[in-house]
Amino acid sequence: MPLRLTTVQLSDDPAHDSWKLKATIDINMIRERTTEGEVIWERGQSLGSGGHGEVFLLTRRDSDREYFRAVKAIPKESHKNNSKRITRELSALINLQKFPDHFVSFHGWHHDIANETFYIAMEYLAGGDLHRYIQQDLSRAKENCGVIIKQILDALVVMHEMRICHRDLKPPNVLIASVSPLHLKLADFGISKSTNPAVSCMVSKGIGSAMYMAPELHASVRCKRGDARYTTTVDMWALGAIAHEVFTGIPPFCMPIHGETLTDHSELGSTRGGLCFAPSASTKGNVTLDHKAYWDYYGSTPLNFPDDLLDKAYAPPNLVRFIKELMKVDPEARPNARQALASRWMLESMGVAMDENYQIPQLTSSRMVGLDGGCRASGQSFEPDEFSDGSWRLNTKEASPKTYIKRIEYFPPSKPNII
Template structure:
């Protein structure tokens, strides 16, 4: 799905947000309701798969039933040209997995607050008898205000369906999978509670409790290994908080919290002084024999041989097979009976029925043969690998990366691209993250560079929407504000003529945007960084003219003067001049002042049009910054101008001239030797 494609005449695609095993997600703009949305589009290679379609439709049905502030809302469901899609609430932020990575360690109160939001959302799902079955940090979004929202009900299931997990395929993510799901048993509300306990563990420690080389080895640890202690990781974590993790992740579902509400209520008081001396939670072990059954060495070898990254496991069969085989306790009992020489019923029955022994013997032989066949099939399966992401690389670099993944380059095609530079890879076929056999050939599409396109007329459009569209197409977009009677945020004019053909990657368009007619109180901007000043200016519809100079009182990169001064009221659309520090002036030699003359050529926009060329000039020297316009002029013919430079010491200047949005002249490393005589 390419940017600017409009789905069903309403949802204009802006950019990709991510790719999944079942669907791809895009940021789009709802042209009718004028809002950003997330569009989840079923992958083209799966649109004829009835199981995937049913799963996709189940997500729509499950999400429609759930209305909660911490569950991503579903807005629309549709189909176009055989492509099924969901339109959902767009959550600007990141998933919980990345949030933990970027902000770890999280304050305990924040951990509790986020978990309470998640628990509240899951409680609503459970109240509708919907089990998520795939709760993990990757399916929990954190917006810019720190609020959590659960998404991806793609494998959620209603309790009324009584649907069992497929025997040899576990759909959920193995790091957060409950022991009963790993065995292939039916998922319950307690299964979600187990996953919530793992999520809480990760928020407290920064990692998952069980790791392994294969998905199967991790699944085994979930129902064999004890849960690691979070207090061993951080002794400052209260025992009461660790107890929530321990009770939520007991092996036996009956020992977990009865409901999500119970877990939320317990979590709410873990930092209370009344629970400071709480003892460590210990499971009661109320007779879950299934959790005690350990597979034999042969069965473990069979499991280890399974290398499917989607956790294709035989754990479900292991439990059943282990139950059907004679237990150690039975053998011990038989021996004891022989020693006592007592005619117990078990002993006499086995003597009278030799057929039973034969059944057990041949059953064991058949079982071992089945296991041997499974191991043989797994070992004989061809090795697979994932296609790496080579987009943006040169062909040579992509070849090296593919070689590291035991892959080779197949056909190489070339195409124009406004987003990818010339001689860099646009995409691969199969696409990145696709599973292929080792030593497969991967076809590449390499960029021939940008192709010119006709620039549109965006006057009267909303600036923020236009900015997103043009940026995704490869343009550089800038704005200046002007007081106006039209609505704030509306484009008043543009410096690239509508209808002119331009190269997106070479074009910088500057829009004059309406700032309305209100006044704002100007803050003191001294001591601020350039990015902070620009953020303040955008949020208050102000223009900033940056200059630079030396200052012994302010470190380099921060402002030390502004005009007008802070504290007064200015009209929106006004220009504030801010001087940024280059550090203290340690040079003993005076600065050199000189001029460089250039001729700016005029370009007629059409044979019948003699409109003026809009020219913007950018300078860099002791007092000017290259990001700020030095002069903005209109020319009707080729024009000579003199550019003033002031350079101190070894500083080198530069200039850039942009005509009708396109850079036509640029020169770096200017010194006094370039001065016009």
């Protein structure tokens, strides 16, 4: 007997209710009631699973066409004590629907009251994820490194300026919408969180995946600092780790496993810099996180980023500099997404000519960034409607020297984006 999906109020946000699917579910199919009648979705293969549930494929056949959806099933044990997590994921998916080029499309949610499982229906992308893309052909990934990082940055600009922090940015959560031309979309907002100062800002445990986790997300670091708050710069650290992996095949602070998973954690219980660390689940595929290298970097003065893998992969110096900037230990020293887009390596990847004196613009208000022959930042003010399409244009307000400018809007919050 099919189970009825009942109404569940997740929050006070009426937008959530408007996305509820009218459906019934059994083991092999979902029957969805739409304005055009009943639609039957057949359950297919598992697409993956994690700590917060399983994702499986749904297929609908209509005449000679097939339609697909990816559905995330979140069981009772994952949400019974944390319904806010589902509320945050739904809020992120709904708010990001205005930007379908950057994020997976959201089709709705439903709740199985009998076994207390939530289902979130999303766009299915058959191209897989960025992790598989890297593993399949590292040379191809290296060649497209600029395109990959640019598209992730474009998505982060949207998220961060909407005050949303992803908190679990990693290659498996970057999906391939198209291989040629390469088109990526961000997914999995299960632990995303608003950075609105009105939202609760304290956290009690580490969030995210160890290989891509910024130091300030670790409980030991927060305990030493006496501050459990952090900002959207945790996503920028993760982006630096992704850029490293795209170019070398391995995230930073990681080492390959030869034959078996690393089990010698003899040094991990020691105290370094007043912090006591213990091993965590940090193995993926054929690599594992080198905890000692990670925390040695955290405690080094000056910072000594391990760039040997980048050197072996012949990474351009500006890419190495880009990654080091993103992965600075001090969160306030990392560039934000807008600044990263204006970095030397990123602009070179987009075909903008650079010279050796170019510096990342310090964006502190709405302004124009100008590029002349030396590619220097310009703080010249312009009317609000000028250059609104975001393209590079000749600056007609200055006769000499010849200058090209592009609008970069940056709206600093009245309060820090702390979560």
